[in-house]
Amino acid sequence: MLLVVLEHDRGTLGEPAREALTFGRTLAAKMGVEMHALAIGAGAPATEQVAAASGDHGAARLYTVDHDLLSDFGPEAWGQSLVQVINTLQPGAVLACGSERGNEVMAQAAARLDWPFVANCTDIIPPAGGGGQWSMTRIQWGGSLLEDATLTTGTALLTCGLHTVASAPVEPAPVAPPETQAVAVELDAALARTVVKDRVVLEAGVTLPTAPVVVGGGRGVGSAEGFAPLEELAELLGGRVGCSRAVTNNGWRPHSDQVGQTGTRIAPEIYIASGISGAIQHWVGAMGSKHILAINIDPEANMVVKANWAVIGDLHQVIPAISAEIRRRRDRP
C-alpha cells in the first residue's frame, strides 16, 4: 500500500494534499498497490471536506490519528504519529507533498526511524518486483538542477516537489467517500513543545505568490527610492512589486518581496522584470509566470533571452512611460 500523508490546517485540506494524492495515484499504479491516505489531528481530523477530497483524488481508504496533542500543527508530534502509523500499517511507501510542512514531517519521521528520506521528487520509479532499489529524479538548487538518485530501503519515505503536478480529481468521481479507519497512537506529552502556540494574521490583500501582475526590480533600479515608479505601475495593474536578491541584500526592499530559490515562487499572468539579469536562482522563482516582459539595457541578459517580450532601455525612463501610456488609454473616452 502507498500511504499519502494529508497536509491540512485544522481540518481544511489545501492544495499540497491534493497534489500529493494526484502524484501518488500514478506512483501507486506503478507499484501495483492501492493508495490510502492519512489525516493526523485532534477531534475527528477526517472532516467531511478531508474525506471527500481524499476520495475524489483517489484514496481508497482513509486512516485517521486523533489525539489531543494534535489540535494544531506540531512537527515532532506529527512525525511521531506518522512513525507509529507506519509501524502499524507497514506501507510499501509513504508520500507527502514537498511543502514546508510536508518535508518537515517526513524528515521528523525519517529521523526517528533512522531511515532515508528523499525530498522533492519529480519522478519516482519503484523497484521492479518488490524489495530492492528505487530510482527517482529530485530537485536540487530549488529547481535549477535535477538529480537522478537511487534508494535502497524497505519502506520509502518520499515527497513530491511542490507544484510538480497540477492536482486533478479522478474521473469518474467515486460514488462514496473512502472507508475510514482510526489508528491509535501514544504520544509523549513533551512533544507539545513544538506544537503551534499562537497565530498572528496580518492584513490580507494581493500577496506575491498569488498576484496577477508582478512588477520586478533588480540591481538596475539602483536604490530604494527608485522603486516608486515600479510601485505606481504595479498599482495601476492591480499587482505587486517583486525584486531580486541583489535588491534585498542592499536593503532596498524587504525579503518578503524577493522572487527566487530562497524567496517566493510567483505565477502571475505577466511578470514585468526590470533591471534583473535573470540569474538561475532568480529564474526558478519566476518561471511559473505565464508571460514575461523584460526591461533591460542589456539585450543579451538572460532575462531578456528567456522573456516573451522585451524593451531594451533604461527602466527609469521605460517604466514611467508605460504608466503614462496606460493612464492615457484609460482616460480615453
Added chain:
Amino acid sequence: MRVLCCVKRVPAPGAKINVTADGLAVDAAHLGFTTSPHEECGVEEAVQIAERTGGEVTVLTLGPAEAAEQLRYAASVGAHLGVLVSTDGAAWDPQRTARALTAAIESLEAGSGAFDLILFGNESADSGGFQVGVRVAYALGRPIVNGIKGIEVDGPVVRARREIDGGFEVYEMDLPAALGVKEGINLPRYPTMRGRLASKKLEITTLVLDAAGGDQALVRLHRPTETVSQTVILGDGPDAAPAAVDVLEELGLV
C-alpha cells in the same frame, strides 16, 4: 548564551549551473564559493543573539579543507569559533552528514556543555535535502522547528515565528533547542576591515570523523529542459511604451 550555527559551503553559480562530465558535481572550475543563503542569515542571527546576551558563536561545517573559507567569513561578521569536519570533498548523503555533524556536536559539548541554541538553514542551497537539521536535533534530543523567520530569546525560552499564508505562527520552546532558519530573518551585515583581520586569526578546530553512509545514492546531475523563448523585442527606450501597453491590453490588463 552559546549559539552554534551549521553552514555548508556551496558554489556560487551565475546565469546557469554547469555539471561536471561525470555528472556527479556542479562544475565549479570558474566559480566562487559561498555559504547557503539561509545559513548566512543563521550566522547573522547567532551573532545578534550573542551580542545581546554577551554570548559566543561557534560555526560548524562539514566539507573539504577549503570550507575553512566559509568559517573565516563567518568570523569576519562576528563568529568566535570555527569547527571543520573535513571530508574528501565528495557529496555525502543526508544521513551520513547528519551522523557526522551529530558526532561533532557531541564531542564539542562533551568539552564545554550543551549549546543553548543550534541554528541550521531551512535547507541547503545545493542538494536541498530538507532534513539534516531535523536529524541532528533529534539525535541530540533537542526540539526543532523549521522555516523560522523570527527569533526572540527570553531567558530560558525561545520564541520563533514561521511564515504562513497571510500571517505567521508562533512556536515556543525551552532552551536548549534547535531551529531551521530562512533568509529574510535578518539582513546579514558585511564584514568590516577589522572583522576581516580578526578572521585571519581564527583558530579552526579540525575534526576527522567518518560516519556510516545512508541508503540514498547520487547517480547523476542534469539540467532541466530549458524553456526556449523567441523573445519579441518591442523596441528601444520609452518609445517602446505603446507597444508594451499593447501587450498588456491583449492580456486584458489595461
